[in-house]
Amino acid sequence: METLGLGLHFEDLPVGRQFRTIGRTVTEADIVAFCSTTGMTEVLFTNLEFLRNESDIKGRLAPGALAYTFAEGLLVHSTMQHTGYAFLEMDFKVHNPVFAGDTIHVECEVLEARRSASRPGRGLVRTRNRIVKHDGTLAITYTPLRMIKCRDATAK
DSSP: OOOSSOOOOGGGOOTTOEEEOOOEEOOHHHHHHHHHHHTOOOHHHHOHHHHHHTOSSOSOEEOHHHHHHHHHHHHIIIIITTTEEEEEEOOEEEOSOEETTOEEEEEEEEEEEEEOSSSTTEEEEEEEEEEEETTSOEEEEEOOEEEEEOSSTTOO
16 A cells, blocks of 8 residues: 655655645744744743844844755655655855745755765765745745755666
């Protein structure tokens, strides 16, 4: 019987492939839960009076780390279940803030795909991930390098 929801294999990720995830709206509750769970109690995220009266940024701001982890969640569910083995490194840049009420999605492009020299049956895939808000504003870009399972685990 076929199992649905499995991730993409190395062979499914050639250089140049592009795809987009579904969206996810960031809520006030998400921000509160994330800040409480992580201990990110910076006033930008936890003090509405500071945001109103002292901050250059107006609105209920979400940590960049929250937007990034939501993006990773969107990608894991759609591309890496049972096939993503390791997150190895990344470059990361915040371009614009994400606020409560923003809906984000991830636009992904494969930049590099090569077989692992040290791990047979595994490939290394680097993508450019763009976290984009519902209005088209670019929020964050990051370029993770991941180890991905090959369809033929014995392939060299």
